[in-house]
Amino acid sequence: MLPRNRWFIAAALAYALLGGLLGLTWLAFPAALPAYALRAHAHLMLLGFVGMMIFGIGLHVLPRFTGRPLFSERLADAQFLLVNIGLITMVTGWLADARLVTTAGGALLWIGLLLFALNVVATVRPWARR
Numbered sequence: 001m002l003p004r005n006r007w008f009i010a011a012a013l014a015y016a017l018l019g020g021l022l023g024l025t026w027l028a029f030p031a032a033l034p035a036y037a038l039r040a041h042a043h044l045m046l047l048g049f050v051g052m053m054i055f056g057i058g059l060h061v062l063p064r065f066t067g068r069p070l071f072s073e074r075l076a077d078a079q080f081l082l083v084n085i086g087l088i089t090m091v092t093g094w095l096a097d098a099r100l101v102t103t104a105g106g107a108l109l110w111i112g113l114l115l116f117a118l119n120v121v122a123t124v125r126p127w128a129r130r
């Protein structure tokens with residue numbers, strides 16, 4: 001497994017622990033957290049834990065399923081940076097109640113998702129016979 005794919009999985013586990021801690025804090029000390037803490041929790045869990053796990057496993061397994069190499073490792077490297085910087089920025093924006101920061105993070109994240117989509121489609125190539 002390529003180091004970048006391992007890093008995706010490590011990041012997924014780190015986000016799961018961080019998001020879980022935020023959820024637990026919400027249960028124990030709800031008044032200590034800012035208004036958008038649950039939104040941060042939801043995205044740390046769904047994009048951070050579930051999403052990063054899907055990216056790491058998907059980038060490793062899809063080329064093997066199709067019998068073709070990944071369309072572009074460099075696109076996947078760029079995606080790694082974009083989705084991680086994007087998620088951290090978006091969550092920071094929610095926790096700090098800074099909409100501009102959240103929006104900037106969301107935009108980076110979205111570009112990262114787009115790169116993943118393009119890479120997967122170009123690897124799976126639904127139009128190819130085999």
Ligand code: HEM
Nearest residue numbers: 019020021022023024026027038039041042045046049050
């Ligand atoms: C240690 C594990 C977890 C804890 C302690 C936790 C805690 C919480 C709490 C306290 C809420 C707010 C419930 C409410 O009062 O409305 C919540 C909402 C939520 N959680 Fe978790 N959760 C955990 C794991 C997860 C996981 C694994 C996922 C998804 C993969 C997840 C996704 C969500 C979502 C989407 C919401 C709704 C957020 C919202 O309404 O804005 N959580 N969680």
Ligand code: HEM
Nearest residue numbers: 038039040042043046047050051090105106107109110113
């Ligand atoms: C580019 C990526 C994303 C951006 C910019 C984004 C942004 C947002 C925003 C602004 C809201 C609040 C909507 C409102 O005002 O009520 C929201 C809610 C939500 N999003 Fe996302 N999202 C993204 C990706 C995702 C993904 C991939 C998932 C799931 C896999 C997800 C799950 C949710 C859920 C469950 C809620 C409702 C929970 C809550 O109110 O906190 N989002 N998202």
